[in-house]
Amino acid sequence: MKRPVAVSQLLATLFSGTPAENRLKEGAIWEVWNSAVGAQIASRAKPVAIRSGVLTIVVSSPPWLQQLNFMKSQIRExxxxxxxxxxxxxxxxxxxxxxxxPDAAVKKPLPPKKPRPLTPEELETVAKATEELTDQELRKTLAALYTLHLSNQKD
Structure with a gap:
């Protein structure tokens, strides 16, 4: 038996002479993207499609879009x-x-909402919903979850 062959070589041989051969070659763009354009550009722009030799690249922000517009020929080369x-x-x-x-705005998490106190009717609903449970630990856990759920509901 010969030495093992990389899957990419097998596919290249299999698709040789077919339209899929070119599609397989185009897939190399995604493999070399980071090293070809460098880490700074690669972190702000990604290839998303290629059709008839035209590579579509999504860019994270308008300033980077403008900058890369000036660099198109260098990136292509x-x-x-x-x-x-x-x-x-x-x-x-x-x-x-x-x-x-990296340019996306970092959203601060909202401060935790203080649970509101339950109304007597809601407390009764929780008690009725858990009264048939014989396992005390399970009853307490489900009652606490149901209480938390109700307390986070709008008034």
Whole structure:
């Protein structure tokens, strides 16, 4: 038996001469993206699609969109060099949201809401809902959960 072959090589051989061959080559863009464009750009822009040689890139903010617009030809050249052939003919940039976006506003968690006291009717509802439970620990736990739920409801 010959030495093991990488799956990528098997797929390249399998799809050789078919339209899927080019799609497989285009997939390399995502593999080389971070190293080709560098960490700073890669953290603020991500490739999302390629069609007929036009690479679509989502950019995290308008200032970065403008900056990358000036760098399109450099990015295209670096990507094609990293891939080893000219797959990217043009780049289309669009604003969007990235996962783990460093420019996204950090939202502060809301302060915990103080539970309101239950009305006598609500206390009675909790008691009736748990009265048939014979296990005391289970009854207390469910009553506490139900009480918390009701106390967080709007008045």
């Amino acid at each position: 670096k990507l094609n060099e990293a891939i080893g052939e000219e797959l990217v003919k043009d780049i289309f940039l669009k604003a969007g949201t990235l996962r783990n976006d």
